[in-house]
Amino acid sequence: MAQSIEPNIADLANGWLKSYKLDYKLEQESLNSQIDKALKEYESKGGGKGGNRPDAKLLLKDKNTNYFPVLIEYKGVKGKLEKLNSNGQVENKTAKNEPNFKNIKDFAVNGAVHYANALLHHTNYTDIIAIGMTGYKDAKGDIQHEIGVYFVSKDNLGVGQRVGDFSDFSFLADKNFDSFIEDVKNLHLTQEELDTLKAQKEKEIDASLVKLNNDIYQNEKGLGENDRVYLVAASIIATIGIPNKVPVLDKTDLKSQTFVGGRDGDIVIGRITAFLNEKGIPQEKKELIIRTLSNTLLTENINKVQNGESQLKRVFTKIVDDLGIYYKIGLTTDFTGKLFNEMYGWLGFSQDKLNDVVLTPSYIGTLLVKLARVNKDSYVWDFATGSAGLLVAAMNEMLNDAKESIPSPDELTQKQIKIKAEQLLGLELLSSVYMLAILNMILMGDGSSNILNKDSLADFDGNYGFGKTDSKFPADAFVLNPPYSADGNGMVFVQKALDMMNKGYAAIIIQNSAGSGKAREYCKKILEKHTLYASIKMPVDIFIGKASVQTNIYVFKVNEKHHKDEMVKFINFSNDGYTRTNRKKASNNLKDTDRAKERYEELVNLVRFGKSKLNIFSEKEYYEGNIDPTNGADWNQSAPLDTKPTLEDFKKTVSDYLTWEVSTLLKQRGDEGK
Template structure:
């Protein structure tokens, strides 16, 4: 095997840096405490001594006074610059979503991107430049070098994007750096790339949540299920921080002291209070959050110090190490929904009770949002909000629409604030689940203003919960996955919500029996003022591992009475293109095996535009028919099967029979011949 020329490559690179008069730090040298600590902390998580020592570290400032950490990794072999996966992304994860240590250690760019993720995870820096450089000597002894320059940022979920082709480091020289940063800023991902990266990161979140929950469940005794949920919520809130106002809580800030008022729990409570104060959360809501979290954080057992460490500090450290990067890179995902499903997966719920805490998978949430025709100007509410997964999906749709249609950056920024503060409203009665909804919306950049801890059927008057508390929330989109144990399988929520709306659309996923007789009176009442546009039969295993009830999605036009001649679109979506498994250790329990994304898109188009959009589906799965608005039990129709045989069927049957007859005669002849 060829000899590594890493020392020569390092010398070449460092000479360039010296010639540009840059203040660079080598492997063992300190650049600043925050970066040093991040590299150290990340190293303890991934194992292997000395795993996080970039060959060179530099901190540069652009003309807008923004700081950019530059991390350089040298290698000394011909083909050790970068290892990409099939999607052309830096391959730092295995198929099982574990760190790909072989690639991280063997390839210069992969190593530099790994270090950048340490900074995304543990520091306030959100934009980092990762540089890999390697090379070899040709036959004449001349050094041939190659450079890879990647931008690793919150905006690309820490995966990294190639900036361009470079033959030296002069782009870092003071006179060129601003132009380089301008180039970096023009790097943008297509929506398809963003979706793919999000999908990839979401799988990683699932893996990390399973690992974390397993660890806490098996190794941390005395913590009830709600305690686990509250500890994760508290740890995340304490470590988000607000630039310039509230510093993030570090693991080292927890001293495991036994001093009254200064125990680890007290320190976390103070940090959460500072965060909520700076966020200007309404005092009633702030008090409820603090009270709820305080009950878990200040208990004696969790703060008891054994071998110099409290259980609280140990659990806090695990949470920050396993999950920190995912909520810091700003994934617009139902993060706490995933957390909730994972946490509750360990509980010994009976099947009936379990059905009541089942959260909507994100791809179904996105379908409901599109069926309810949500756009940037919608006002969306959910009367049984759970972890706010449906509202997160609605918010994502609204923000994407705003981004695609508003060209003024200033106007867009104002619209994004308005969407989060004024255009979403959710109600959740269960206090443990309500806490998750609040946390979810805080993580999403704060649409938590109008998440209310109220009984939507009894205590809700239709007004805003914060800000314009005397004004009605002007809802024009309703999305819902109700608790199926409620009256009429949850149709009581639908009747109440639609009765408070003047216009718009609604999409709900509910137990199918609600539309075939179980909620007859509610269904009749709803159709007196609203039109049923579509009834979609969903796959039986959509909530696999949580519940096996048959569900339907019903889509309504609000405040327009259903006429008996109205055509309803009936869609059998039993085959949605996904294959689901329920294996706890599987890296991916959801696989797109039959054009799932295209099928979901087609269902949206069929509901909106009708039969002309049939492509993948046939008239066996799609038909239009009327219902009797005074019946209330005829919402789940299927395509009529024509049992009368056609001439073609007759010909086929005769053909099949003749084929069988001939093959039998030939077989008998063969037997006779063999017998002779």
């Protein structure tokens, strides 16, 4: 019978490290101090509650000179290797999405994964090996041990993936490490696993944003809504860093000094300037960003020192501590969109104005981009950019197309640079929202795109805003979710953008009343030069929780006058396969309950290729018909009901009549019998 006697597991493990010539790397690697700093940072926020620091820390390098921190934690108790949740993930969160310090303290793997997340949050390392080891003495006095090896990365959102089963640490030896890393790099999450992780992270982001906003609102006086947005943007940009070029700004770098040049605001602006310089941001754009952020960061009040600390340092620390992990693990457009949706709530708009800046869900943005036929060679613009979500979707589509179709690595790199610098343009009037758009593009890996702080209706002449400012932007794809309070529910933006294009396609999502009379004059003018290609009725709850309006997507072919005999594709997409809720405590408010992915693919194919692509949808949901170009109020049509009776209808009617006759006759006879 096994006994729960704690053996000296550390001696066994350290013996392996010595035999594989790894022990010298425990203290001799210069970057080890950076790991220690990150772990201390995590502990200072409460991350070390209930648990010890890792028992061993290595920094190993593969054949491609990529560094991999390795954290090892020992537990000399049987059954304490790892604690997993029902999804098979390391259970380091409670039901309330708070750190589960009991599991982190008691289980070896959980502790190692916990501190691996500290490195994701507070260093530039994006791939970490977390190892847990436990053991016990059996009845004979022999040590029996278990080893759990997990890969913790920004690609798996810090949750960790099990690499495999190992009996010792020989996989870390120089001769085996490259092969081990190959196995690690081949790990992939299924879409279902990724969706589950996204839902978890969304709940965490919700809690973090609420905490951050309440904390700043209640405890930091003198900061307006715009100041909060600018502080978030500045703090994130300053802490992204560029490996080996621009170091991440740490809160310890802020000394809360009072002389000009040494104030915390000066230091943050200096780091942002270095980041933008290294990224090659156009000079005019860089100056605009720095000038806008400086208006908040260099004020006297925010740099005033009280109790040895400036208000800027306090707020910077809160932002990085609460949000840092989410952009360090590599925010997707889903996370970024959620971040910006929440931040919009901080801005002091009236309710009408707030409805005007409701963001397009990322999957709808991707749909618009596909309907506008965006590819690697497209030039895409958006006349009401908001947080640039549609441009991010377009950029991702263009980069994916380039990656799939350009085999030369050098040619692909040049194309990627061109896409980001020359093939995207957006306009946003509100300065605070404009700064969110800039931050969004930077988080998505680009800061060079032409996003302009201009009125697209009054101040835009169609030229590039940066770089080739004397040249027209050759737009051939237009995507838009306009402010609905503008003329014609926003159709005024559509008319101007389309009239400035020579070719291509456009896809807009707008209140459907624009196509049924409210924007009649704009619609008629648009059809004088452009073709309405498709009209798509969208689910009424797309913007649930933010706005409740019936919307349509209209797809246009640019610079071809609409003829009265033109066939328009009318599609009822009310059932897109998703079920939406607006419950704050729900783990996921968007669930695929009826082949949503397949429905969106079919919708794109129906718009482009027509009736032959009908599969999931029926002819009741897909209809090809005509509109009157001189009407302007007949853009929202549905398949006509067929009122012509069939033979089956006749048979049913006769059957129903005979049933009624027999029933009546039997009833009469029954009454007579009584």
